Amino acid sequence: RREGSGRAPPRRGDANSSKNIQPNAGLQEITTDNGQCYGMFCYNFEFERTEEELPKHWKPMIRVAVSGAAGQISNHLLFQIASGLTFGEDQPVALHLLGSDRSKDAVQGVARELE
Numbered sequence: 001r002r003e004g005s006g007r008a009p010p011r012r013g014d015a016n017s018s019k020n021i022q023p024n025a026g027l028q029e030i031t032t033d034n035g036q037c038y039g040m041f042c043y044n045f046e047f048e049r050t051e052e053e054l055p056k057h058w059k060p061m062i063r064v065a066v067s068g069a070a071g072q073i074s075n076h077l078l079f080q081i082a083s084g085l086t087f088g089e090d091q092p093v094a095l096h097l098l099g100s101d102r103s104k105d106a107v108q109g110v111a112r113e114l115e
Helices: 072-082 101-114
Strands: 040-044 062-066 093-100
Touching (some): 072 093, 093 101
Parallel strands (some): 062 093
C-alpha cells in the first residue's frame, strides 16, 4: 500500500491462472479442472495458413476478442472492426466472439451478419 492513497496496488495474475484457457475452443464449454462449467461459449473465425511465402506487403493478422458480443455496443464495435474503420481496410482481422449461454442464438446471428 502506498502511504496516503488508501488503495492497495493491483495484484498481478498467477502464472498458473491461465491453464484453464483453451485456444480455438469453438462452440464448446470451457471447464475447470474440477469439472465445473462456466456456461460460456466462444466463436472463433480462423483462417488456414498456407505454406507459400506471403508477399512482404501483407500485414500480420490482428486477433480481437469481444465479450458480450450480442450486446448493442459490441454489435456496433464488431461492424466497425469488420468494415475496416478501426484498423484499416487492408488489415486482416480474426474476430473471437464471446457470450453467455443465454445469448448464444443472438451471437450466432451477429456472426452470420458479419460473414
